[in-house]
Every structure is written in structure tokens, then in C-alpha cells.
Amino acid sequence: MPNTYMTGIALCAVAAISWGISFPVMGEALAAIDPFNFTAMRYSAAAIIFVVLLISKEGIQALNLKAERFMLAWLLGSSGFCGYGFFIFHGQQLAGKSGALSASVMIATTPMLTQLLNWVLRGSRPSATSFGCIVMSFVGVMLVLTKGNPAALMAQSITFESTAFLLLGAVSWAFYTLGSSFFPTWSAYRYTAITTLLGLITILISNEALIALSFNSRPHMETVISILPHLFYMVLIAGVLAVLCWNMGNKIISPVNGVLFLDIVPLTAFITTAVTGTPINSGQLLGALLVGTSLLINNLYRRKWNSCFKIRWERS
Template sequence: MSSHRPLGVAAAVITTLAWGGMFVVAESAFPHVDAVWQTAIRYGAASVVFLALLALVEGRRAFARGPELRTVAVLGTVGFAGFNLLAFVGLRWTTPQAASLIVSTMPMITAFVLWARTGVRPRAATWVTGVVALVGVATVLGDGDPLAVLHGGLGRGDLLVLLGATCWVVYTTGAAGLPDWSPLRYTALSATAGAVVIVAIALVLSSLDVLTVPTGADLAAVAWQLVYVVVLAAVVAVLCWNHAMRVLGPQDGVLFINLVPITTFTVQAFRGHAPQAGELVGVGLTVAALVANNLWSRRARPAAAGTIPAPGRVEAPGRAGRDRSLVA
């Protein structure tokens, strides 16, 4: 396993770099292709690639009907439609930097989603580091003043991104109920279900004149952005993330999610949006809290079957160690 570790690290870095630039790239395309249609195009195209890969790797048996398909369809709708629509729409009222920082708290959100699912409270360390991470996020959202969020500093865009991140955590942790499914099968079929819902929403809203269907000229104007969000931020990123989780394990792999906001802030700095001192302090607090929580979880791994796994780790019943953590 150790001989494959460098490739796992490289895969995790590729994923987080792709996601870090995703919010900036997606926002730049909004004048021509709105958030809903951009999401529909992104996962409509990515699902075709995933299905082709699934057919090539696992064959027709991977498409066999079963009782799990309904569960996968629901989880795919919650994950792919919920996260991507909410996060991309939220970008209309928040910044890429804030969105990426909120998304980076997914490992922390996982602990509380599992609390709601299992009824077992997170450890004290999770509460402490969670509060510190929230202070860091609030510092960024409040332009250096974390108390500003209590006076209207927390916008609807930030709330939408947070809700979207929670949807993705629900989708990720739901994979533990399908221990016999490969990561590729789960990704392909759930992404397809989510894409169908997203495209349906886009078509309905367009028929009601709420949205405008992008023209060929619109698509041509943002061709490179669409290639980025489809090829790099969807297909390549998800496949690399699955490989990284398999090789590194969730405890090590989840740490790389902390590179997402750092990448976003760096990209924005190169575009002329240099971060303020308060923003840097907020990013530092959030990343430090997430790393500290991960390291603490290593020292206090759950011993009992009913104990909540460390954030980012989901163990299927009877299949300890076979993680199905996925992020898109």
C-alpha cells in the first residue's frame, strides 16, 4: 500500500486544486450561463462519462436493478442536485473565497450529521474545534470582524453554500449503507440520478421564463469555464478523490480538503483580489481547527461499534475500513 501512497497524495492534491479553482471559474461564467444551467451541463456531461467508465470497468451487471437503486437515486438527488445547485446559486450572493471556506468545513459537518443519524454525541474536542472553525469562517465573512455575522454579515449566499455542504455530507455518509457497491458504481448511478433532477429543474424553470436557456453563443463565450467545471472539477476531481480515499484512507485523505480555500484565495490574489489581514486570520483559524480535530481523532479512534467515526470516515456495518467517502 505504501508504494502507492505518492500517487494517492498526488490524486488528493489534484482534486483539491480543482475544487479550489471551481468557485472562481463558475462565478466568472454566470454572465452567460446561470448557476442552474451550468450545474445541469456540468453533471449532465459528467454522468455520461461516469456511466461509460462504469460499463467499461464493471460491465452490464453494474446496471442491474435492485432495491438499493431507489436509495441511490435519493442520495444522488440530495448530494449532486442539492450541493451543486445550492452552492452555485449561493455564489450569486457570496464570494468564491467564502464559499470555499464553508465547503472546507465538511469534515466537521460530518460529525454532526452522524450525531443526528446515530444519536451519539460528538466528542468534546469536536465541539471545541468546531467552534474555533466557525469563528474562523465568521472572521472571513465579517471582513475581519467575527461578530459582524450577528448583525447581518451572514448572507443568504453563505447559508445556501452551508446547506449545500450539508447535503453533500448526507450523500457521502449515506454510502456506508451500500458496502457491496464500488465507489465508481455509487458515483456513476447517484450522479446520473442527480443530473436528471438538475436538468428537469432547469427545463421547468426555463419554461416558466425564470431562467434563460443558454444559446450556442453563450456556451462558446464560456467554453473554457465549462470544460473546467465538467472535466477537471467533476470527472477528474471525483475519480482522483475516490482513488486518494482508497489509498490514503479517510483520516489522511480528508486533510487535503483544507487546501480548497487556500487554493481559492491564491487564485483570487493572482486575479487582483488580495486577501485582507482579517481574511487570512480567519482562514488560518479554520484550517488549524480542522487539522487539530483530525489529529485528535487519530488519538481517540472509536472503539465501540456505536461510536461516531472521525469526521470524514464512514464505516459500513460489517465492513470496517471499507470507506465510501466521496466529494464532488
């Protein structure tokens, strides 16, 4: 059904654009608050909204997991919300002023990371073409992270640390996106609400542990008030709207096709940061182009391969 497929495309595009804007928004918020307390506040509010939406759509019985994959749902929620929220935004904070661009481009490698995870989890090995695209994608990421000068990576120890956290965040989201295929009977509302609620448990426990270990501290009320506009966007737009659209869209067009729309994330972040005055050099533009090109080639290749496989299967 073309209309249904187009709806899936539109939903994934809305999510990607929302996330692209979220990185510059978070860049401002991270100047005042740490990513751990922010993530705890963000998903505490989002989880409540998701649960209310689920109950209104499917009734309170939808929260009953019965004998279903409780541990897997908890693991996916912890990866998608605690792992992503902590790692990607901590990496963005470490990256400094250019962190919004670095984080958004790293997220654009999620389609490649999804293939690697699919290989690990399901034994579906990527082709040589896919491997080539993966290499091209990471070259592009390095150009953005180093502002077009990869040799500078060796002279900046902070780059290694920030890149590691950004990569962990991207892997966490790739795992969460791929994980939706393990719950084919769940609606997007149910998958979103339950994984968010379970992931919130991990977020709160982890944040309290960081505070207890003196790695972090509770924010002052003045700080919380100062970042309320940012929190508003990250909860309602980049959180509730984007995550729900993402899961609904991937239900329609499948995670393998859906993750391609994360290419829109760095493009949106580049436009937003350029408008707000952050300079972008030619090396970073080249890097973003390499990432987008590699993902496009890989997606076209996969679609052609799947089409040929379907024809051979129908003829057999």
C-alpha cells in the same frame, strides 16, 4: 499497505486542488450564466463520461441495481450533484466578487458537518473537543465571509442569504461523501457513475421547474459559447477527474480521513484569487487559519482516540 494509503492521500489531494481552482473559474462563469443551467450542462456531460468509464471497467451489468439501495443512491446523487451544484454556486453568485473565497472556505467546514451528520445518522456523538473545533471553524468562516469584520454581518442582508445557500451546499456534499460508506461493495467507478446518473435526473427536473416558474431562463447560444472554457474545466477536471479521484481516495482512506483534504480547497482558492488580482485582507487570512487549525486539531484528536480505542479492544 503504505503505498495504497499514499495513493489514497494523493487522490484526495488532487480532487481538493481541482475544486479549489474551480471556485475562481466559476466566479467568472457566473458573471455570464446562472448556476442552475450551468450545473445541468456540466453533469449531463459528466454523467455520460462516468457511465462510459464504468461500462469499460466493469461491463454494462454494473448499471443494473437489482434489489440494491436504489432510493438511497438517488438521494445521495441528488444531494451531491444537484444540491451541491445548485446551492454552493448560487451562494457564490450571491456573495459577489468575494464569492469564490467564501464558497471555498465553507466547503472546508465539510469535515465538521460530516461529524454532525454521522451523529444524526448513526448516533455517533462528537466529543467536546470536536464541538470546540466546530465553533472555531465557523468563527473562521464568518471572518472570511465578512472580510474580517463579523459586526458587518448585521448590516448586510445579502450575507445571510448567501451564507445559507453556501452552508446547504456544504451539507449536501458532506452527506454525499458520508454516503459512500453505505455502499461498501461498490467500486469507486460504480458509486460515482450511478449516483451522478441518478442525481442528473433531479438536476434536469429541477432546472426545468425553475424555468417553468420563470425563476430562470434558458441561456442563449452566445452565452453558452462564451463559457465553454469554464465548462470544459468544470466537466473534465473539477467534475470527472476530481469526483472520481475523491471517491477512489475515500474508498482507500475512509471518508472520515478523506474529508480533511478539503482544507486544501480554500488554500488553493486563496492562491488562485490572489494571483488573479482579488485583494485578501488580514481578517480573511485569520479566518482561513482558524478553519485549517480547527480541522487539523479535530483530525489529530480523532486519530488519537481511534488508536486508543483499537488498543483497548485488542487487549480485551
